[in-house]
Amino acid sequence: MYCTVVTSSKSPGIGNGLTYEVTQGKLVPGQSVRVPLRSRLVDGIVLAVSEAKAESEYDMKQVAEILGNQPLLTQPTLETARWIAKYYCCSLRSALGVWLPPAPWTNALPKSVIGYSKAIAGDALLRSKKQQAILEVMHGKEWVSRQQLLHESGASASVVQTLVKKGMLREERRVEDTLTQATSEHRSRLKAIPILSPSQEEVYVSMKNDARPSLLFGITASGKTEIYARMIVDTVRAGKQAILLLPEILLTEHFIERFQELLSADSIAVIHSHLSEVQRREEWRKIRRGDVSLVIGSRSALFSPLPDIGLIILDEEHEWTYKNEQTPRYHARETAEKLCQFSKAKLVLGSATPSLESWARAKAGLYHLARLPTRYREQPLPTVRLVDLADVEFGNNYPLSPTLIEAIRERLNRKEQSVLFLNRRGVASALLCLQCRRRVICPESQLPYTIHHSQSGKPYLLDHTTGMMADVPATCPHCGSVRLHSIGAGTQRVEILLGRLFPTARIIRADSDTMQHPDDMRTLLSRMRKNEADILLGTQSVVKGLDLPEVTLAAVLVADVGLSLPHFRAGERIFQLLTQLTGRSGRSKPGEVIIQTFRPEAPEIAAAAKHETEKFLENELKMRIYGGYPPASIIVRLISRGDDAEKHAKKAYAQAISAGLKLRNETKVTVAPTLFGGGKVWHVLLRGADPQSLLSSIDLKELTVDVDPVETV
Ligand code: ADP
Numbered sequence: 001m002y003c004t005v006v007t008s009s010k011s012p013g014i015g016n017g018l019t020y021e022v023t024q025g026k027l028v029p030g031q032s033v034r035v036p037l038r039s040r041l042v043d044g045i046v047l048a049v050s051e052a053k054a055e056s057e058y059d060m061k062q063v064a065e066i067l068g069n070q071p072l073l074t075q076p077t078l079e080t081a082r083w084i085a086k087y088y089c090c091s092l093r094s095a096l097g098v099w100l101p102p103a104p105w106t107n108a109l110p111k112s113v114i115g116y117s118k119a120i121a122g123d124a125l126l127r128s129k130k131q132q133a134i135l136e137v138m139h140g141k142e143w144v145s146r147q148q149l150l151h152e153s154g155a156s157a158s159v160v161q162t163l164v165k166k167g168m169l170r171e172e173r174r175v176e177d178t179l180t181q182a183t184s185e186h187r188s189r190l191k192a193i194p195i196l197s198p199s200q201e202e203v204y205v206s207m208k209n210d211a212r213p214s215l216l217f218g219i220t221a222s223g224k225t226e227i228y229a230r231m232i233v234d235t236v237r238a239g240k241q242a243i244l245l246l247p248e249i250l251l252t253e254h255f256i257e258r259f260q261e262l263l264s265a266d267s268i269a270v271i272h273s274h275l276s277e278v279q280r281r282e283e284w285r286k287i288r289r290g291d292v293s294l295v296i297g298s299r300s301a302l303f304s305p306l307p308d309i310g311l312i313i314l315d316e317e318h319e320w321t322y323k324n325e326q327t328p329r330y331h332a333r334e335t336a337e338k339l340c341q342f343s344k345a346k347l348v349l350g351s352a353t354p355s356l357e358s359w360a361r362a363k364a365g366l367y368h369l370a371r372l373p374t375r376y377r378e379q380p381l382p383t384v385r386l387v388d389l390a391d392v393e394f395g396n397n398y399p400l401s402p403t404l405i406e407a408i409r410e411r412l413n414r415k416e417q418s419v420l421f422l423n424r425r426g427v428a429s430a431l432l433c434l435q436c437r438r439r440v441i442c443p444e445s446q447l448p449y450t451i452h453h454s455q456s457g458k459p460y461l462l463d464h465t466t467g468m469m470a471d472v473p474a475t476c477p478h479c480g481s482v483r484l485h486s487i488g489a490g491t492q493r494v495e496i497l498l499g500r501l502f503p504t505a506r507i508i509r510a511d512s513d514t515m516q517h518p519d520d521m522r523t524l525l526s527r528m529r530k531n532e533a534d535i536l537l538g539t540q541s542v543v544k545g546l547d548l549p550e551v552t553l554a555a556v557l558v559a560d561v562g563l564s565l566p567h568f569r570a571g572e573r574i575f576q577l578l579t580q581l582t583g584r585s586g587r588s589k590p591g592e593v594i595i596q597t598f599r600p601e602a603p604e605i606a607a608a609a610k611h612e613t614e615k616f617l618e619n620e621l622k623m624r625i626y627g628g629y630p631p632a633s634i635i636v637r638l639i640s641r642g643d644d645a646e647k648h649a650k651k652a653y654a655q656a657i658s659a660g661l662k663l664r665n666e667t668k669v670t671v672a673p674t675l676f677g678g679g680k681v682w683h684v685l686l687r688g689a690d691p692q693s694l695l696s697s698i699d700l701k702e703l704t705v706d707v708d709p710v711e712t713v
């Protein structure tokens with residue numbers, strides 16, 4: 001028997017595995033082994049086994065030891081890892097790495113532990129109460145671990161020793177069986193079943209009866225969480241496990257609260273980056289053993305080693321945080337689709353503003369489309385007012401317009417709550433021309449500069465991608481106007497401003513400086529719900545997604561996040577943000593939304609103000625098809641970094657062009673490469689029907705490959 005093994009050693013060139021011979025015992029894929037590598041023995045994971053030896057193999061080494069009697073990784077996991085390596089162009093070791101607990105992997109294996117078996121049948125001999133308690137625990141069992149024996153009998157180790165000396169127990173080391181959870185036990189974890197409204201019930205049934213991935217297109221506050229809950233309950237009943245992915249770990253609080261009403265607390269695991277290595281390994285073992293029925297977490301929770309996955313849900317599936325920006329550069333949505341396919345599990349993608357990718361797939365019939373077009377209890381959507389920032393006399397109150405100040409004051413008088421969105425934390429902002437409405441751009445990167453202040457307080461411009469600095473110009477470089485304005489004030493500045501305008505208001509600031517841990521979110525939610533705060537001021541990544549019933553005003557201070565960015569997703573992002581904003585207001589009583597913007601006429605802003613999601617998606621999809629952008633094409637980004645970044649990028653660009661020409665002649669597939677960058681970061685973009693086909697002709701040694709990139713494209 002032969003096997004392919006990926007080792008824990010990071011030596012170059014062996015990331016896709018080595019072949020070993022198995023002379024003793026039987027192996028299955030996913031199992032852990034110890035194998036010789038040069039002069040050492042290293043841990044590894046078996047990827048595949050075969051009876052036949054490949055022709056080219058010579059001088060093959062043998063597996064030194066098979067570790068444990070069960071695979072560390074399941075078959076669907078291995079298949080998905082293979083897919084990740086292929087699709088995202090990384091080594092199998094990188095792809096497997098996301099699934100494995102922190103090294104050494106052997107720590108995650110079922111451990112061999114000391115336990116006892118009965119040596120003499122019949123227990124007529126005299127013995128003490130403690131000794132009797134021990135024998136009672138042993139009754140009817142062939143073997144019991146020492147830990148369990150001491151715990152259940154309440155006896156001390158010396159009593160056990162006495163029984164061993166008397167020859168009544170035999171000490172024996174065994175590997176604990178880790179996969180012994182019975183289906184019936186899973187059912188006992190259920191505490192309640194969510195009651196759905198008739199329209200929710202209809203959607204739930206349609207999703208349940210369709211094997212395809214379901215795109216749950218439900219407006220904000222339509223009750224998507226309840227539908228998820230219902231499907232999770234079904235999964236647990238069937239003795240399987242579910243994963244719920246969220247775009248932002250701070251949002252888990254809301255879901256944990258809800259799901260603890262449905263499932264016993266110890267059958268829910270929350271996976272986030274604040275776990276220590278020991279905790280992560282502990283959670284990994286717990287999940288692998290089948291002790292957990294529901295895993296909640298951000299994108300990496302997708303790689304939880306559940307023994308039998310029945311359901312994966314991505315809430316807010318359109319969020320860009322589902323893309324991993326380090327190798328392996330996977331997207332959790334596409335990866336979840338593959339994992340569901342290999343596990344025969346159901347995939348649910350939920351959003352009030354579906355991604356263009358999912359929308360196109362639903363339109364093509366690849367996904368099942370489930371619509372939930374009304375809020376729970378027919379609660380109306382909030383009314384929306386647009387404020388044109390270029391027309392406002394701010395005085396000293398930028399970015400708070402008189403309209404917005406008045407609206408906040410009304411809420412304070414009525415003892416209702418307001419939520420204010422900002423795009424940036426801290427004090428950073430960009431420079432905008434109020435005449436031509438373009439931002440001052442860095443010539444190197446073609447991206448907007450950010451305004452910073454030197455220690456002496458003098459302002460200057462900085463481009464974060466290239467590190468280029470410049471003086472603040474007196475006139476607009478595009479049109480010569482002197483009406484240059486710094487936009488996008490940060491949270492700290494606005495907090496001070498609000499304090500000045502409303503001295504008695506209780507304000508909570510929520511940004512990545514004040515919200516570091518999920519516990520901070522717990523405090524925030526409880527303060528808002530107990531009406532201990534009047535104004536919640538936060539960056540969008542922190543505030544979106546919250547379910548706060550007392551909020552009747554939601555406002556975005558400067559909506560134009562992506563304004564003039566050379567980014568084909570800018571319109572989509574703004575639309576999503578504004579729709580999220582409308583989702584925060586009026587969830588249980590009539591609410592209002594104020595959008596402050598420099599471009600009230602922009603299609604994405606107008607559509608969001610009118611709650612016209614489907615129309616926006618359809619128009620945007622047409623534009624993507626027309627422009628040849630995803631999802632109408634695929635983009636592969638090659639990133640080159642370091643002192644020779646430009647040289648490597650230009651070489652790759654030239655190779656891409658000649659390969660692209662050849663490809664066009666041979667297969668009629670067009671791929672257009674573009675080159676941009678500056679300083680120590682350069683990019684080559686390959687865009688077309690099959691840009692991956694070019695990669696074999698490009699020297700990738702000095703480059704990072706990013707398939708389906710979401711940033712700076
Ligand atoms: P979404 O995730 O679609 O924005 P939520 O699931 O947060 O919406 O639901 C909005 C509000 O309506 C929540 O407060 C939720 O508790 C309530 N709700 C929705 N559906 C139900 C239901 N079937 N039973 C009870 N409450 C519900």
Ligand code: ZN
Nearest residue numbers: 433436476479
């Ligand atoms: Zn101008």
